[in-house]
Amino acid sequence: MASIILDKVGKIYAGGTRAVGDVSIDIRDGEFIVLVGPSGCGKSTLLRMVAGLESISEGTVRIGDRVVNDIEPADRDIAMVFQNYALYPHMSVRQNLAYGLKNRGTPRADIDRRVADAAAILQIGPYLDRKPRALSGGQRQRVAMGRAIVREPAAFLFDEPLSNLDAKLRVTMRLEIKDLQRRLRTTSIYVTHDQLEAMTLADRLVVLNGGRIEQIGTPLDVYRRPASTFVAGFIGSPAMNLIPSRAVPNLPGTAHAGIVGIRPEDLAVDPSGPIALDVIAVEELGAQRLVHGRTNGEMLTVTMPAGDAVPDRLQLACRPGATHLFHAETGQRID
Amino acid sequence: MIENRPGLNLLAHLTLMLGVAIVALPVWVAFVASTHTATDFMSGTIPLWPGPYLVENYARMLDAGVSTSGTPPVGTMMLNSLVMALLIACGKIAISITSAFAIVYFRFPLRNLAFWCIFITLMLPVEVRIVPTFQVVADLGLLDSYAGLSIPLIASATATFLFRQVFLTIPDELTEAARIDGAGPMKFFRDILLPLSRTNIAALFVILFIYGWNQYLWPLLITTSSDYYTIVAGIKRMADAVDGLPQWHLVMATAMLAMLPPVAVVIGMQRLFVKGLVETEK
Incomplete structure (x- = not known):
């Protein structure tokens, strides 16, 4: 000991x-x-x-x-x-x-x-x-x-x-x-x-x-x-989405950050949500599914419950307080 | 072979039988010759079936030898050969396994140079360096002794190289585990390396024993006293009959006897021998 x-x-x-x-x-x-x-x-x-x-x-x-x-x-x-x-x-x-x-x-x-x-x-x-x-x-x-x-x-x-x-x-x-x-x-x-x-x-x-x-x-x-x-990218599966803040202009409180991190499970379908996603691929995991798509040219992954067919375009909202903000050059957390 | 056609099988077996026949025929002739009297072989036709003098010929060789050629009884020569072959085989294994251990597991200056020096000696077998080696052995007063018979032949690059390759296949983690378990270098050598190279040692022993047993030129050169004649060199001396015909039946009986120990070693260690050459997993 x-x-x-x-x-x-x-x-x-x-x-x-x-x-x-x-x-x-x-x-x-x-x-x-x-x-x-x-x-x-x-x-x-x-x-x-x-x-x-x-x-x-x-x-x-x-x-x-x-x-x-x-x-x-x-x-x-x-x-x-x-x-x-x-x-x-x-x-x-x-x-x-x-x-x-x-x-x-x-x-x-x-x-x-x-x-x-x-x-x-x-x-x-x-x-x-x-x-x-x-x-x-x-x-x-x-x-x-x-x-x-x-x-x-x-x-x-x-x-x-x-x-x-x-x-x-x-x-x-x-x-x-x-x-x-x-x-x-x-x-x-x-x-x-x-x-x-x-x-x-x-x-x-x-x-x-x-x-x-x-x-x-x-x-x-x-x-x-x-x-x-x-x-952020290493811990957690599926990996956290790390995208430039300009790709999600409507997300509140992220404007001053270089990179925004959002875990796939913190995103949810919401018709009035601020993020528009063009769906590219869907991976079925059984209990849930991973939906991959693009928003303003950046790749984004969302965890969704298994169920109905996924439309080609989704509106997404982020769970309040679930965003992670990082410095664009150093990659260090800033919030 | 994946194919399994009877014709092919037959052909394979015929080829193998032919091979065996080619190898075994001279041995058979030697055996047959050793069971006849001297005159039977001088008469023109070579008998192909054993004669009635088997016991007599062999008993004479073991007991007294051929006095005309100055050789001692076969028993003495066999003993000399056995001592020489064992000294050479064991000496080679002991020296090469320790040098391989040093080369693989210790980081000392000029390590690679040392390895290559050992390797280069492959180019210098006894036959090449026989005159200077004889001089050295003579100066050391080792003529007519077991030491003189074996020591100059003991250094072995081949065996060192073989053990080096064996040690390189032993995973580093095993060495590290032993280090953490508190085994010092010599303990590691004794407790881990030796048992793991057991089959390789056996395989090498077989090869080196036969190498030692079959030594001809070197013993012929440095033994002048019949007390130290080895069997292989002795056969040559017997066949050199000075005043009269060589006594082929007795020479052949000696040759048959000379064959027995290597055969015994091969048969006795067959399982380990094959394992040592084939097995790669550590």
Whole structure:
């Protein structure tokens, strides 16, 4: 159990390329932090710096009350879950779980007890004597988490642990991870590119772009008040409409902003509404439908309840107070 | 083959049988020769069926050898060959797996240069460097010793390269997981790399054992005492009869005996051998 404090952390590779810059995050004890961003945004690099698998070029990382910049991964009191599980293929599940403990000289009886506990928590007891190759993807994922749990570390680090699983299993495992973390109350950093995973798991989200932090906040804060056009477009599905304010001249209170953001679900059909939409395409999602169209030449997406046929032209109104205003050049939020 | 026509099957089988016959015929003739007396082969017609002297010929070779050619009993030579082949195979594997480990997992200056230097030695087999190597071994006083027989042949670029390729297929995450699990480099080598390369080690052992067993020129050159004659070089010495006809039945019996250990190794390790060459998933 420990807090993790990143202070102006940066990573510059040997070639001079900067992967991460000026990242400061204050992670509280027991908190579940999700680093989210598109591929290449530096989220994995950041996690690997906390793990000690990448050297830290700038700034300091503290785990608990120690600066760990120059401490070996094994001595940082962390456990990591990898995307491809990284189970030792020649060892049984039991040996996989016990390996880290054995290397640390944990007494035999203690190892047995901890492995049994972890197996019970993750329901992998029946597979303890199998080799990883004889397990399904979900079971391997559980073993990988088990390997982290038995260590009883100060922090869990997850590097896209669910991206190798199929969609259905991903949802189940997502819930299990959340539940597990809630029970163990171990500080966790979780990296993903999936904004839905990020929203559902996180106590707080850290949205990264180009190696820098765009926004830190609870999922709902980030969703309700995205700090920039990048966050606005990244968090939420379907993505927020981001259009120049001149395209929606009749929308009240937006004239001074460069870019207006409106979530598709905040728009509704209203014959007297200020926005006229020429419908281009309709995507049926079952319970609802996405209507794509143009207004004054700008693409706009609207969420509508499923039902009658969609006419070629719609008048739309925006839910009061649901607009987000951003600066035209910097993309920063201005309201 | 996706097609399944009887005619094609027959043709395939005939081709294979012909191939087997071509390979097996000389071995058969050697076996037949080893079961006759010396005169049977000098009479003009080569017998194609085993004669009655099998036990006698083999017993004589194992027990006493051919005194006229100055070779010791086959048993001694087989033992020498076995020691040499095992030293070479195990030595090569031990040295090349550790050098591959160094090259793949450690970032040291001139790492690539080191790798290419090892690789370039492929161009320098014993036959090319035999005179200077002989000089070195002689100066070190290693003539007529197991060390002299094996050490000059132990360095192996091929095996180093093979292990390098094997290590490169092991995912980085596994290395990182081991690091987080607190395994130092040597522990990682012992607990992860060695077990994962088990099948490759077996495959290589088979190849290198046969390579060592079949060494001919080098043992011929550096052994002068009959205590250190190896079987392959010994056969040559037996066939060189100085005053009289070569005793082909005894030479062939020795050749048959010399074939047995490599065959045993191949058969014994067949499963691992194939797995080691075919398996790619780690």
